[in-house]
Each structure stands twice: as C-alpha cells, then as structure tokens.
Amino acid sequence: MSNQVERFQDPGLPEHVHRNADVDPKAAKRAEQQVAILFLLSAVGTVLTIVSYIIVPKDKFFYLPIMGSTNVQQLLLGLGLTASTLFIGLGAIQWAKKLMPDQEVIAERHEFRSEEVDRAELVETFKERGAAAGLGRRSLIKRTLGLALGLVGLSPLLLLRDTGPQPKKYFDTTDWSAGIRLLLDPAGTPIKASDLEVGAVAQVLPELPAGTERTLENTGKDAVLLIRLRPEDFNLDAERLSWTHEGIIAFSKICTHMGCAVALYEQQTHHLLCPCHQSTFDVTRAAKVIFGPAARPLPQLAITVDSNGYLIAKQPFTVPVGPSFWERNSSNG
Ligand code: FES
Known part of the structure; x- marks a missing residue:
C-alpha cells in the first residue's frame, strides 16, 4: 500500500448566481431608489439633530410612560443621531448587496518578500533621488525637515484640549448641604x-x-x-x-x-x-x-x-x- 497522500482536488467555485438587479433593469432601478431613500432618511436624521440642538431648550422635559420625566432635547438628539448613522449604514449595505459589482475574483498567493533585484533597485533609487535633491549637501534642510516632521505629530495632542470644557471646580460642590430635604x-x-x-x-x-x-x-x-x-x-x-x-x-x-x-x-x-x-x-x-x-x-x-x-x-x-x-x-x- 502506498504512503503517498492523494492530492486534494480543488472543488472550484460554485456556479455564479446573478442577482435580480444584474439582469433586470427595473429591479436595478428599484434597488437604486431604496438606497436613495435610506440615505435621505439619514440626512433627515442629521437635520433633526442639528435643529433640535439649536432650537429646543436644554431644560425642557416631558413625561414618557416607560422613561418617566424625559429631556426633550436629549431625546431628539438621540433619535436624530441614531437615524443618521443607522440609515447611512443600511443604505451602504443595500447598495453593496444589490448594486455594486458582483464579480468573483481570485487573488493568487505569492511571496510577500520582493525579489532581491527589486529590493536592490529600490535602495539605489532612494540614494539617487536623495543625491539629486541635494539632501546630503543641504544639511540645514535635512535638519529642519526632521524637526518639522517630528513636531507635526504633536499638534493633534493640542486638539485633545478641545474635546470638552474642563470641569475645574464644577463637581466640587452640589446643592446638598446640612438639613436639605x-x-x-x-x-x-x-x-x-x-x-x-x-x-x-x-x-x-x-x-x-x-x-x-x-x-x-x-x-x-x-x-x-x-x-x-x-x-x-x-x-x-x-x-x-x-x-x-x-x-x-x-x-x-x-x-x-x-x-x-x-x-x-x-x-x-x-x-x-x-x-x-x-x-x-x-x-x-x-x-x-x-x-x-x-x-x-x-x-x-x-x-x-x-x-x-x-x-x-x-x-x-x-x-x-x-x-x-x-x-x-x-x-x-
Ligand atoms: S461611565 Fe460608568 S463605567 Fe464608564
């Protein structure tokens, strides 16, 4: 009996099934309209968010059976943000599933490492371009460029300060004091x-x-x-x-x-x-x-x-x- 393992046969891809929208222009039109409606609903959600933020007073409450006393602005902001993100996601899914190109592509695996000759060529190119740009000679430019690139990464840190007002002593005191009911x-x-x-x-x-x-x-x-x-x-x-x-x-x-x-x-x-x-x-x-x-x-x-x-x-x-x-x-x- 031979010890040789029989090679596994490549089963190939199952037969490609075309979607309705691929073969029927009317179905494609319908799918396009559905996607458009979902994106429009998202836009309405964003408008609702902005309008509620601007015109609804922050301290307006109303009573909802399950939630009790509810802040109107917070509720509208929540609904608006939910609609704007949910419908944009649903629209993208619908678009991808029904309309985006539906071709099966086979990507062959290959060595990640480039050929030796390509690697050597890349190093040569870098050296050549560097020499042409005069970086070796222009040490002032080289140093200032290094400084600029090193510092540019710091600016996002400053923006962190803008993520909200600092509470300072805001939380140090409340309306509670001795004898308050x-x-x-x-x-x-x-x-x-x-x-x-x-x-x-x-x-x-x-x-x-x-x-x-x-x-x-x-x-x-x-x-x-x-x-x-x-x-x-x-x-x-x-x-x-x-x-x-x-x-x-x-x-x-x-x-x-x-x-x-x-x-x-x-x-x-x-x-x-x-x-x-x-x-x-x-x-x-x-x-x-x-x-x-x-x-x-x-x-x-x-x-x-x-x-x-x-x-x-x-x-x-x-x-x-x-x-x-x-x-x-x-x-x-
Ligand atoms: S805010 Fe309560 S666990 Fe994070």
Missing part, C-alpha cells in the same frame, strides 16, 4: 424612611430654596440614589454606618468613571451597575468598585431625618461627585 424625583415630594421598603431604590434631588430654578446641569450632579437594605447587610466602618438611616444609604448617581447615570441595582447581590462600561459598585461596602473601569467608589451622602421624620442630608458630599478628571485633587477622593 431629599425630594423624590420626578414627584418632587419629601420622603420618609417608611416610604422605602427593604430592596427598594429611589432617585432623589435636593430641595432648593423657594424661587430657585432647577437647572439641567445641577440636576445632573445633584442626583442621588437611595437604597434600602437590612441594616445587618452593611459592611461599613462606624463613620459610614452613621451616614445611613434605618438601612437607607445614599450615593451620588454619577458614575466615577465617565459620568454616566448608575441606574441598575441588583437586589440579590446588592450591586449597583453602570450601564455604560459595566463598572459595578458594592452597596454594602460604601459603593466600593468590584468590577469595571471606575477608579473610585460612588461618593456617599450622609443622611438622617428631621423633626418631622423626613429624610435630610447631614452634610454636603465630602468628596467631589462625578468622573475622575485631570484637575481633580486626588487627596479629596
């Missing part, structure tokens, strides 16, 4: 400990002095999550435990990674999850980070009750809320 959001009503069952979560905002308008910016950095556990579930030091009230603990809702709203609470594990990059905070251990890119726990707000039994802040946040940023003083969290 916690108001349920969006109802705007004060809350008692008995209003929260064990396992419940509520979002609250500080009660502002009469006549003070709540701005979108402040609503963002003031937002606090209240969570009620059984007191024996906590694993806190004495000071942090004294910041809780009858099993209710309060944390800033802004993720310490990049500032998304931390909104998912797992009742069984007592974990708070940020939906953006899955940072996970352990509520029983003062929102210690147990997974994900966040580098700091969520700041805890010390709470207690007033003489009428309503929940109030004991003091302002002791560390800045929000994401870690360059100007943050690392000694204060």
